[in-house]
Amino acid sequence: MFQFQKALGQLEQKHLFRELIPFDSEPSTVAQKNGKTLLLFCTNNYLGLANHPTLKSAAVSAIQNWGVGAGASRLISGHLRLNDRLESVVARFKSTEAALVFSSGYMTNIGAIGTIVQREDLILADRLNHASLVAGCRLSEGRFRIYPHKDMTKLRKLLSDRKVGQDVLIVTDGVFSMDGDITPLPEILKLAEEYDASIYLDDAHATGVIGAHGGGTCDHYQLSSSRIIQMGTFSKAFGGFGGFIAGTSTLKQYLINKAPSFIYTTALPPSVLATALAAFELIEAEASLRERLWKNRAYFCHKAVQLGFDTLGSETPIVPLRIGSSEKAINFSKKLLEEGIYIPSIRPPTVPEGTSRLRVTLTASHTESQIDFLLSRLEKVGKDLRVI
Numbered sequence: 001m002f003q004f005q006k007a008l009g010q011l012e013q014k015h016l017f018r019e020l021i022p023f024d025s026e027p028s029t030v031a032q033k034n035g036k037t038l039l040l041f042c043t044n045n046y047l048g049l050a051n052h053p054t055l056k057s058a059a060v061s062a063i064q065n066w067g068v069g070a071g072a073s074r075l076i077s078g079h080l081r082l083n084d085r086l087e088s089v090v091a092r093f094k095s096t097e098a099a100l101v102f103s104s105g106y107m108t109n110i111g112a113i114g115t116i117v118q119r120e121d122l123i124l125a126d127r128l129n130h131a132s133l134v135a136g137c138r139l140s141e142g143r144f145r146i147y148p149h150k151d152m153t154k155l156r157k158l159l160s161d162r163k164v165g166q167d168v169l170i171v172t173d174g175v176f177s178m179d180g181d182i183t184p185l186p187e188i189l190k191l192a193e194e195y196d197a198s199i200y201l202d203d204a205h206a207t208g209v210i211g212a213h214g215g216g217t218c219d220h221y222q223l224s225s226s227r228i229i230q231m232g233t234f235s236k237a238f239g240g241f242g243g244f245i246a247g248t249s250t251l252k253q254y255l256i257n258k259a260p261s262f263i264y265t266t267a268l269p270p271s272v273l274a275t276a277l278a279a280f281e282l283i284e285a286e287a288s289l290r291e292r293l294w295k296n297r298a299y300f301c302h303k304a305v306q307l308g309f310d311t312l313g314s315e316t317p318i319v320p321l322r323i324g325s326s327e328k329a330i331n332f333s334k335k336l337l338e339e340g341i342y343i344p345s346i347r348p349p350t351v352p353e354g355t356s357r358l359r360v361t362l363t364a365s366h367t368e369s370q371i372d373f374l375l376s377r378l379e380k381v382g383k384d385l386r387v388i
């Protein structure tokens with residue numbers, strides 16, 4: 001018999017047990033839980049679009065016009081015109097020839113990487129890549145090597161050690177989801193050109209957030225290359241759901257024909273597609289959303305560092321506060337909850353041992369007084385627990 005209870009007990013002992021927290025309202029900067037109002041500083045709703053009236057009405061009108069479900073997979077009868085429209089917009093936004101929408105970011109990563117990489121190929125992946133990238137790499141039949149976080153010397157060494165003629169895919173987050181720092185894409189691209197490799201760039205937390213136009217990591221560094229396969233999701237800055245790959249038309253055709261997580265699942269509901277389309281319109285028309293996000297990020301980060309928190313090199317609206325042990329991180333999070341603030345602790349295996357943290361995320365919708373309240377409670381609890 002499987003020993004589930006024993007395994008759960010072990011997690012509990014190591015302070016690694018996870019549980020679901022039910023909320024009774026839509027999660028914006030605040031949410032209701034058991035009649036109590038909590039301030040949220042943990043969502044990926046960077047631009048506040050998950051609660052935006054324009055997206056809500058786009059979803060409602062898509063339901064009225066197209067129904068609630070796609071009814072089948074894309075290759076059967078689920079390929080509604082909305083998919084074509086959305087894919088053209090993604091490709092334009094990402095400055096690529098084409099794009100392909102998947103059911104989620106996770107499904108994109110677990111399907112696309114293994115479809116691109118064959119048994120004889122090599123994957124080189126950053127040590128702090130998101131779990132969905134790790135899963136995608138493990139599911140592929142290629143060889144999988146990890147380089148230390150953003151270590152270009154080690155990456156060069158691994159590239160130079162590849163077998164003659166071996167195809168190589170360098171896999172990296174654009175913005176690292178638990179650290180909030182940005183991948184050194186120009187250096188990676190230079191190495192990729194030198195060693196004739198390709199790059200798989202997970203821009204889940206970068207799209208809509210970084211870059212002069214919110215285009216993500218390529219926009220941030222103002223570079224483009226057909227060597228870069230860009231992945232993204234509509235579940236963070238876009239406030240909705242669904243993932244995508246942006247790249248060449250040939251890659252798109254290849255994934256349509258070969259990627260199991262694209263082929264063997266029901267297409268996204270029309271309301272989800274319409275929501276993503278509406279989000280693009282807002283993101284392109286309203287640069288002020290991004291400006292507010294970055295203003296909030298700068299305000300918080302500056303003061304958190306002044307208080308003495310280690311923000312682990314964050315460069316984006318993801319601002320981790322390093323706590324250390326899992327036990328202390330849980331305790332910190334519980335004490336903040338008593339003060340009316342919800343930020344769950346992030347622990348291994350999501351982050352390396354000894355680096356448990358509170359992952360604070362700022363959004364465009366937070367007010368300065370909400371951020372001031374957070375800072376005052378962080379100072380109080382941080383001093384009580386001797387974190388600062």
Ligand SMILES: Cc1ncc(COP(=O)(O)O)c(C=O)c1O
Pocket residue numbers: 104105106107109130132133173177202204205233234235241242243
């Ligand atoms: C870096 C990264 N990639 C991929 C995903 C998966 O995206 P989705 O939530 O759309 O499945 C996430 C979300 O947690 C992420 O943080």
